[in-house]
Amino acid sequence: MTATTPILSAQYDPTDTEAKWQKYWEEQEVFKADPNHPGEPYCIVIPPPNVTGSLHMGHAFEHSLIDTLIRYHRMIGRNTLWLPGTDHASIAVSAILDNQLKAEGTTRYDIGRETYLAKAWQWKEESGSTILNQLRRIGVSVDWSRSRFTMDEGLSHAVKTAFIQLHEEGLIYRGNYLVNWCPATQSAVSDLEVENQEVDGHLWHFRYPLSDGNGYVEVATTRPETMLGDTGVAVNPNDERYKNLIGNTLTLPIIGREIPIFADELVDPEFGTGCVKVTPAHDPNDFEMGQRHNLPFINIMNKDGTLNENAGEFEGQDRFVARKNVVKKLEELGVLVKVEDYKHSVPYSDRGKVPVEPLLSTQWFVKIEPLATKALAFLDQQDSPHYVPDRWKKVYRDWLVKLKDWCISRQLWWGHQIPAWYVVSETDEEITDTTPYIVAYNEAEARQKAIAEYGENIQLEQDHDVLDTWFSSGLWPFSTMGWPQETIDLKTYYPTTTLVTGFDIIFFWVARMTMMAGHFTNQMPFRDVYIHGLVLDEKGQKMSKSKNNGIDPLLMIDKYGADALRYTLIKKVAGAGQNISFDYDRQTDESSSVEASRNFANKLWNAARFVMMNLDGKTPQQLGEPDLENLELCDAWILSRYHQVVKQTRNYIEAYGLGEAANGLYDFIWGDFCDWYIELIKTRLWQDNSSESRCIAQQTLAYILEGILKLLHPFMPHITEEIWQTLTQVEGKEVLALQNYPEIQANLINPELEQDFDLIFGVIRTIRNLRAEAGIKPGTKITVILQTENSQEIQTIESGKTYIQDLAKVEQLKLTQSLTEDYGQAIAGVIGTIQTLIPLTGIVDIAALRSKLEKNLAKVEAEVKSLSGRLSNPGFVNKAPAEVVQGAKEALAEAEKQAEILRERLNRLK
Structure with missing residues (x-):
């Protein structure tokens, strides 16, 4: 070692090393993309994490995959861009702020929109970059100079442009429709933000008397409180039990409203009694029947989940309290027939974590069919985007086919406020479905348009709602590149190359992006969609806070280093789309x-x-x-x-x-x-x-x-x-991250030589194992006899003779085609067709070795007997915890294997 020899410390410390290079890469803008750089573009936009989020193992997994792809393609000479950013997360941020205000004894309505949004932006500046700083800990090679936020000025302009264009094309409309309503967040949520959960509930049976007093019909429901809004009872037109009742009327218990009996093919004669109570304002199927049969739509619920004035004596009660009281009242009236235990699916709000209510509400919608049709054409005609693994293509396609119109308005204040201004007068008490409106980029433009259409004497009021977060996220691949302007970034890096995402977000995000991109750019937003699985715990369960089985990746990085965590997660990916278990x-x-x-x-x-x-x-x-x-x-x-x-x-x-x-x-x-x-x-x-x-x-x-x-x-x-x-x-003048990835030199690949060395290494391993079995000390030089009739193997061993002697500590190596000499007591092993013998005379005390092996075998056999006895006992197998029984089975298998090895060693010493 010379005085100029570069030195690595005796031990590797990832903490200092990783922090040093993360800082250096960012300060030197090593990963800053240049659209003028030579090389074919390779671009990935980060799946924007919520600005409220913190790093979890799913993020660590996904970003490790992305960073590996990005770094590889950068090193093979591609013009690489990985663009970072965050999503404004309307519901999550609103929940944080509303809870803070509640703790202060006030509400957003008390402080007003302007003050509320000022607080939101202040929170974003103070806490909103937390997850990006945490992502730095993984070593992501993103271009931080291009970091975007879904509510920054450029992206906000893109959102307005998209909304206005869709509206002008007749693809955005406003109407009074049934939506999924979350009482916890007091906002509409899309179908994709609803998670169906199996619950143990009840099916209540009630009698509704015929208005003429000649009998009754029996209905069954899982939501008895909604009967207060019933405006009809439906039967199947082919159900012989009720054909004679079609056209008659019933008197709704408690309320006393007269409602018709009508026929509709949507009714399943096998469900309940075959008679279905119809509440058009509170059930999607009832909504359709209500439209077909011109039924009244009576809303009985407030937006906070309490009942309104249309609920009569139950006004002001929470929906679940009212449920119990309605059942009690029906029982008092003598019309409760029976209550059955009933397992059924209940839709829950993904964000609010409470059951959603189908609620009649005026909302903004996007007509999905034209957008989905265009995305389907790209998929079917061009296999665009290409899914890896391919099986997710069908899942994506089926979802596009089934999509309904997209409710894009949310009753929140943090987010992109809908760019629509209502034309109101002093006499208007509230905005209704028929209130005229103007869509524009800003109020000045809206006023100019309104004056042209309605004259000078007008007042404008902007829609209070904000757009669904997924609306802006759907534009992410191209809005982050500068769209709707024709920027050099958009020209160079769009469409992006690869989207890396989990299968659980295909419906939320991937389909939104493909539909938006197909419509606004006439291209799919990415070439490939690489679908990865989920990170599961050691028992194969999905990690979640509620299960308390999540693992903080930052703790793992502190303990083992980011490289170790990254490599662990990537090594576990046995195939694209597969879940991985984290031990x-x-x-x-x-x-x-x-x-x-x-x-x-x-x-x-x-x-x-x-x-x-x-x-x-x-x-x-x-x-x-x-x-x-x-x-x-x-x-x-x-x-x-x-x-x-x-x-x-x-x-x-x-x-x-x-x-x-x-x-x-x-x-x-x-x-x-x-x-x-x-x-x-x-x-x-x-x-x-x-x-x-x-x-x-x-x-x-x-x-x-x-x-x-x-x-x-x-x-x-x-x-x-x-x-x-x-x-x-x-000395830091260059970085490895920007070096060329190794090229293949095919002329140096020699499969035959590799095969020869496999044999040489096999012989070395066999000799080492035999030495260990016989208890031969490492420093003891030995004689080894290798016997094979295969001349090619002899030639190979001869060529590697020196390697075998050096690494196996062999003093004398003899090659022979047949064993004619008596070597006395020896230990033998086999690799392929080569028999390996080590003479033990004078090297090992054979008797002492046999005695040691026999004692060990007796101990292991006793363990086998004990474990076998436990596992043959039905009391143990049936009563012990499953993991205990499984542990005993694994211990028995291990003990039996050890016994087999020991017997084999003893046989070799005969």
């Missing part, structure tokens, strides 16, 4: 999988440190590439393996096989390079400095190490950058 022992606060990746990082660090200590202070560039004319056998082998891995890694990443690529690199770096090649060339490194063999070993070591750092960089960017900087001695 975590909460009692010991230990993660075996992340710890393994940290150990891998340490292994790489130590190997790099060893290499650099043996390069005489020279860089790979100073040493030059290996001299191919004078390579020794193991040099040619490692170069062949290296270029096989280059080919394999590139192919896997191009096909989104990131997990397979990561696992292949792990095996090559840990196994081929560290465990084999470095060990094979150690004696050459100890030779005289003038030795040609030593020089070639140094060249090969340096060449492979630098190549490994480049191959691994997209997966583990921090440690590879640190080692590369030290190895190449560039």
Whole structure:
């Protein structure tokens, strides 16, 4: 080691290293995109996390995948942009602010819209960048100079443009329709924001008397409080039980309203009694029947979930309190027939976490059919976008076919206020469905248009509602590039290349983006949609706060480093779209999988440190590439393996096989390079400095190490950058992140040589195992006899004889085609068709060894007997917890395997 030898510290500390390079990359704008840069564009827009969010394991997983793709494509010469940003999250931010105001004893209505929004922007400035700062901890290589927010000036303009254009084309309309209403947030929510949950409820049966006094009909419902808004009872026209009643009327209990009996094919004769109470203002199916049969629409509910004046004596009661009281009243009236236990599906608000109410409300809608049809045409005619894995294409297609018109208005204040101004007069008490309105970019433009149409004496009032968050998120791939202006970013980077997202958001976001992009840009917003699975806990359950099974990735990064966490998550991706399980022992606060990746990082660090200590202070560039004319056998082998891995890694990443690529690199770096090649060339490194063999070993070591750092960089960017900087001695003038990814040199790939070394390594492993079984001390030199009738195997072993002797500590290695000599007591093993013998006479106390093995076998057999007895006992199997029984089964299988190995070792000593 010379005075100029670059030094890595004895131990790798990810904390300092990762923080250093994250800061350097950002300050030096290493990842700043340049539309004028040569190379084919490769662009990904970050799936914008909610501005209220904090980093969870799903984010860590998804952004590790994206960053690997981005870094790889940057290194192969693509003009790369990864654009970051956040979503304004109307409902989530509103909930935070409303809770703060509630704690202060006030409401948004008390302080007014202007003050409320000022508080919202203040909160956003103080807390809204939390998740972006947390994402930095993972090492994301985004262009921070292009970071966007869905309510920044440019994106707000894009939202207004989209709304106005859709309205002018007749694709946005306003009307009084049944919507999903969330009483908790007091806002409409779209179908996609509703989650159906199975609940144990009841089915109540009531009698509705005929108005003429000649009998009654029996109806059944899961929501008895809605009967207060009934305006009819429907039967199937082919139901013989009720044909004679069609056209008659009933008297609604409690309310006393006379309502008709009518026929409609929507009624299922098999459900309940076959008679269906119809509440057009509070049920989607009833809404359709109410329209078809011209029934009155009576709303009985306030927006906070309490009942209104149309509910009579139940006015002001919460909907669930009213449910109990309505049932009690019907029982008092003698019309309650029975109550059945009934498991059924109840729609819950994804944000409010309460059952939604179908509520008649004036809202803004987008006509989905024209937008969905265009997106379907791209899919069916051009396979655009292309789904990975392909099975999600059908899911996406089916969803587009089934979509209904999209309710885009939300009764909130934080968000994009709908750009519509109502033309009102002093006599107007409230805005109604028939109130005229003007759609415009701002009030001045709205006033100009209103004056032209309605004259000078007018007043304008902007719609109080905001747009659904998904409306602005649907524009994200192109609005972030400057649309509707024809910017150079839009021209260069749009359509984007890849969308990386979970399957659970295809309906929320992916379909919104494809429909919006197809309509406004006449292109799909991305070429590929790479669907990944979810991160599950060690029991295969989805992580969630409610289950208390979530794992904070920041804690894992603090403990093991970002590279270790990234690599763990990526290695687990066995196939695109598959869920991954994350192992975590909460009692010991230990993660075996992340710890393994940290150990891998340490292994790489130590190997790099060893290499650099043996390069005489020279860089790979100073040493030059290996001299191919004078390579020794193991040099040619490692170069062949290296270029096989280059080919394999590139192919896997191009096909989104990131997990397979990561696992292949792990095996090559840990196994081929560290465990084999470095060990094979150690004696050459100890030779005289003038030795040609030593020089070639140094060249090969340096060449492979630098190549490994480049191959691994997209997966583990921090440690590879640190080692590369030290190895190449560039002193920060260049970065590994911008180096060229390794190219395949097919002429160096030699499958036959690799196969030969597989045999040589197999022989070494067999000898090592036999030494361990026989208790031969590491420093003891031994004689080994290798017997095979295969001349090709003999030739291969002969070529690797020196390697076998060095690594297996063999003093004398004999090759033979037949075993004619008596070697006395020996221990034997087999690899392929090669029999391996180690004579033990004079080396090992055979009797003592047999005694030791017999004692161990007796102990293991006793354990097998005990475990077998427990598992054959029905009392244990049926009563013990499932995990205890499974643990016993696994312990038995392990003990039986140990017993088998011990018996085999004893047999070898006969």
